[in-house]
Amino acid sequence: MKSYTFSFQILIFSLIIISCKKEMQLKSEFSKIKESIALHPKENYYDSTQSYNKIYKKNVSMQTRGIKEIHPIKTDSGKYHIFFTLDDGPQLPGTQICKNILRKNKVKATFFMVGTHVYGKERQNLIDSIQADSLFIIGNHSDTHAFRNKFKNFYQSPNVSVTDFITAENKLCIKNKIARLPGRNTWAINKKVKGESSAYTVAKKLDSIGYSVFGWDVEWRFKNGNIPIETTNEMIKKIQTQLKNNKTNMPGNIVILVHDRMFSKPQYTDSLKKFITILKENNQYTFETIDKYPLYTFQEKIN
Ligand SMILES: [Zn+2]
Numbered sequence: 001m002k003s004y005t006f007s008f009q010i011l012i013f014s015l016i017i018i019s020c021k022k023e024m025q026l027k028s029e030f031s032k033i034k035e036s037i038a039l040h041p042k043e044n045y046y047d048s049t050q051s052y053n054k055i056y057k058k059n060v061s062m063q064t065r066g067i068k069e070i071h072p073i074k075t076d077s078g079k080y081h082i083f084f085t086l087d088d089g090p091q092l093p094g095t096q097i098c099k100n101i102l103r104k105n106k107v108k109a110t111f112f113m114v115g116t117h118v119y120g121k122e123r124q125n126l127i128d129s130i131q132a133d134s135l136f137i138i139g140n141h142s143d144t145h146a147f148r149n150k151f152k153n154f155y156q157s158p159n160v161s162v163t164d165f166i167t168a169e170n171k172l173c174i175k176n177k178i179a180r181l182p183g184r185n186t187w188a189i190n191k192k193v194k195g196e197s198s199a200y201t202v203a204k205k206l207d208s209i210g211y212s213v214f215g216w217d218v219e220w221r222f223k224n225g226n227i228p229i230e231t232t233n234e235m236i237k238k239i240q241t242q243l244k245n246n247k248t249n250m251p252g253n254i255v256i257l258v259h260d261r262m263f264s265k266p267q268y269t270d271s272l273k274k275f276i277t278i279l280k281e282n283n284q285y286t287f288e289t290i291d292k293y294p295l296y297t298f299q300e301k302i303n
Contacts, residue, residue, distance in 0.1 A: 079283075079284060079285065079286045080243050080252055080253070080254065080284055080285050080286070081252060081253045081254070081285075081286055081287075081288050081292075082239075082254055082256060082279060082285050082286065082287050082288070083110065083214075083253065083254065083255040083256065083287075083288055083289070083290045083292075083293060084102075084107065084108070084109045084110070084256050084258070084287055085109070085110045085111075085112060085139075085180070085214070085216065085255060085256060085257055085258070085290060086098055086109060086110070086111050086112070086258055086259065086260040087112045087141055087180065087257060087258070087259050087260075088112070088113075088114055088117070088141065088145065088259050088260065088261065089111050089112075089113045089114070089117065089260050090113060090117050090118060090123045090126050090127055091117060091260060091261045092122065092123065092126075093264050094226075094259075094260035094261035094262070094263060094264045095111070095126060095130075095260045096126055097260070097263055097264060097269055097272075098258075098260040098263055098272065099111075099126070099129070099130060099133075099136070101263075101269070101272055101273055101276060102135065102136070102276070103133065103135060105273075105276050105277065105280055106135065107135065107276055107280060107287045108135050108136070108287040108288055108289045109135065109136055109287070109289065110136070110137050110138075110139055110178070110289050110290040110291075111130055111136060111137070111138050111139065111260075112138075112139040112140070112141035112179075112180040113127070113138055113139070113140075113141055113168075113172050114141050114142060114143070114144075114145045114168065114182075115142070115143030115144070115164075115167055115168035115170075115171040115172060116143055116144055116145070117145075118171055118172065127172065127173075131173065131175070135289075136289065137175070137176055137178070137289045137290070137291055138172055138173075138174060138175075138176075139174070139176065139178040139179060139180055139214070139290065140165050140168050140169055140172065140174050140177075140178065140179040140180075140211070141168070141179070141180050141182060142161070142164050142165050142168055142179075142181075142182050143164045143165070143167040143168040143171065144164055145182045146161075146164075146181075146182040146183055147164075149182070149183065151182070151183040151184070151198075152198075154182070154202075155184070155198050155199045155201070155202055158201040158202045158205055159205075161202045161205075162202065162205045162206060162209070165179060165206060165211075176291050177209075177210045177211045177212065178211065178212055178214065178290055178291060179206050179211045179212070179213050179214070180213065180214055180215070180216075181199050181202065181203060181213060181215075184196045184198065184199035184215075185215035185216060186199040186200065186203045186213065186215055187203070187213055187214060187215045187249065188200075188203035188204055188206060188207040188211075188212070188213035189207065189212045189213070189214075189295050190207070190212075190295065191204075191207060191208075193207070193213075194215075194249075195215045196215075212293075212295060214255060214290055214293065215249075215255070216255045216256065216257035217242060217247075217248040217249055217254045217255045217256070218235075218238050218239060218242055218248075218254060218255075218256055218257070219256075219257040219258075220235050220256065220257070220258045220262070222259060222262045225261070226259070226261045226262050226264065227262070227268075228262045228263075228268055228271060231271070232271045232274045232275045232278070235275060236275065236278055236279070239254060239256065239279075242254060250293070250294055253293065253294060255290070255293070258272075
């Protein structure tokens with residue numbers, strides 16, 4: 001009898017702990033939503049009691065923020081379009097090194113940045129210089145990088161996740177509503193989604209507030225945090241093969257993912273320089289920023 005009473009006490013105790021935890025989670029969700037509303041005093045993105053889409057005033061928001069129109073390139077230009085994208089910046093010295101190489105070679109690129117990585121004067125100055133450079137655009141890669149890589153929790157809490165992106169939008173002064181999801185190769189453009197389905201809800205919500213969400217066609221992978229796995233020649237070969245065999249999301253266009261911290265060490269800085277030079281010297285290829293991706297064709301393609 002005593003052991004039954006004891007088990008019952010343990011059960012009650014566990015239930016109390018679970019409910020306290022849940023409440024703490026809700027409180028944190030609420031504080032983030034409040035923070036977001038405080039940052040957007042003139043815009044009512046959402047409140048927690050109503051559905052996200054009903055309250056969000058997309059058109060008003062697009063006007064008040066001065067968001068740039070997206071002007072996709074024509075796919076019949078006779079060239080392969082390379083969308084070179086660098087994730088997780090600003091990270092030092094990686095982002096600075098990559099920016100310098102790209103600038104020197106006049107290569108257009110897209111930096112998908114993380115809000116919490118912006119701290120201190122040096123990183124802020126770096127962000128400002130990238131924003132001011134016509135070769136580059138900055139895309140939204142969330143504020144906390146999916147609660148510091150807790151991907152499962154992040155994609156199971158869509159409202160909190162979208163708030164995380166809005167926080168980053170403000171910190172990074174995002175001018176183009178372009179996002180990449182942390183840890184998920186998921187695409188969402190004009191109400192169409194594709195890629196890894198665990199992130200569909202978050203991707204659709206971002207799409208509903210005017211974002212285009214871009215995954216990637218090919219990744220220059222890394223190990224031990226920042227060591228490139230493929231050699232420059234292996235990467236070039238991958239790109240050529242995928243384009244030749246129409247194995248990209250959009251034929252004639254390829255989105256390349258790298259992480260700028262991979263190129264911090266001198267030998268890997270050289271790998272990036274070589275990579276850029278080989279592609280740049282081949283007149284089959286032209287580099288573009290991701291705001292020029294052929295969105296409308298993409299929409300038809302994934303129907
Ligand atoms: Zn990332």
